[in-house]
Amino acid sequence: MRDRNEFILADLIAIRAEQKPDLDVLTFEHLSLDDGATADEVRTYAQLQRNANRIAAQVISRGMNKGDRFAIMMRNHPEFVEAMIAASITGCIFVPIDPRTRGDKLGFMLRNSGCRGVICADYCATQVAAVGKQAPDLNWILALESGEPGAVSLSCVTGVDSLNVVLSTPADTVDPVAIELSDPLQIIYTSGTTGDPKGIVGDTMRFGGTGMMGGFYGYQEDERPYTGLSFTHNNAQATALCPSLMMGYRAVFSRRFTKSRLWDVVRHYGCTSFSLIGGMATAIYSEPKKPDDSDNPVRMVVSGGMPAAIWEPFEKRFGVKIFEFYGASDGGGMAYKPVSEGPVGSCGKPMAGIIMKILDGDGNECAPGVVGEICCR
Structure with missing residues (x-):
């Protein structure tokens, strides 16, 4: 062998x-x-x-x-x-x-x-x-x-x-x-x-390296990640599936993203983290407020694109902390902002071993505050 x-x-x-x-490492819930x-x-x-x-x-x-x-x-x-x-x-x-x-x-x-x-x-x-x-x-x-x-x-x-x-x-x-x-x-x-x-x-x-991402996010030994994002994209693989297969985190999955039942699911299964991308955070925040919004087991939301305008209100309303990241399936690197570090609205700094710069159309580095293209190596 x-x-x-x-x-x-x-x-x-x-x-x-x-x-x-x-070990019941994967649960595909039918509540939602x-x-x-x-x-x-x-x-x-x-x-x-x-x-x-x-x-x-x-x-x-x-x-x-x-x-x-x-x-x-x-x-x-x-x-x-x-x-x-x-x-x-x-x-x-x-x-x-x-x-x-x-x-x-x-x-x-x-x-x-x-x-x-x-x-x-x-x-x-x-x-x-x-x-x-x-x-x-x-x-x-x-x-x-x-x-x-x-x-x-x-x-x-x-x-x-x-x-x-x-x-x-x-x-x-x-x-x-x-x-x-x-x-x-x-x-x-x-x-x-x-x-x-x-x-x-x-x-x-x-693919194997994504299994080690739990430590990068700050997952704890008793972590129970949740996602309703599709396995056909990197996010669900990197935030829930692969770390759980590697570390035995006992992840929970929905067939598809559900903004209306998300909090019901994480409460029922005791989930401690979940991931969001794009407009999902706004969709969840736009749901009618409930008295028990903050009564949930979630410690952290792994977010890609949390709007600055609702960042702190989201944390306060639901009693969670935001781990923000920036990356793409076809990108060469990833930036991240750990919980409670750096300014609200920032996607953070590059991972170790990655160089990221904002360049203009001629390939020159932009001055602070100038719009350009994110390039990484």
């Missing part, structure tokens, strides 16, 4: 499944989904390991080899994470795609990334099958039968097989392929607001 490295996702899960197999009418989906390390091996065996049986790509297209389901781990086991590259993507944009992403397969949810199956001719390398689709609104019967979609059948079939442990930290693990696409989406290749080292 090769030496194992916790920065390699497949190795990390295998090691943790041996160390603490029964259906008011708790159905049971939460909980995954221990042992369950993640077992299901990831089943998916890995299926991927291999479909002729996938190291370096081949498959897309993952669903909301925040546990099977999304298991498919990610399966990619690491097999040496494949996973391509997370927002489940709302359809038509030519979806066809472009599948074609541009060279995806040979797709693991999706049933509510995405029709739109994936519809663009099959635009993605000449695509030859298999596995769909999770979720039974959620918008789901279609797989019998109505040609060429789609059930992921549920795969996960209910016993499978031997798959020997993980040899992986280098420089090997690519995922391709995340930009939003495509200025043209076609651009694929950002993330290597194994970068």
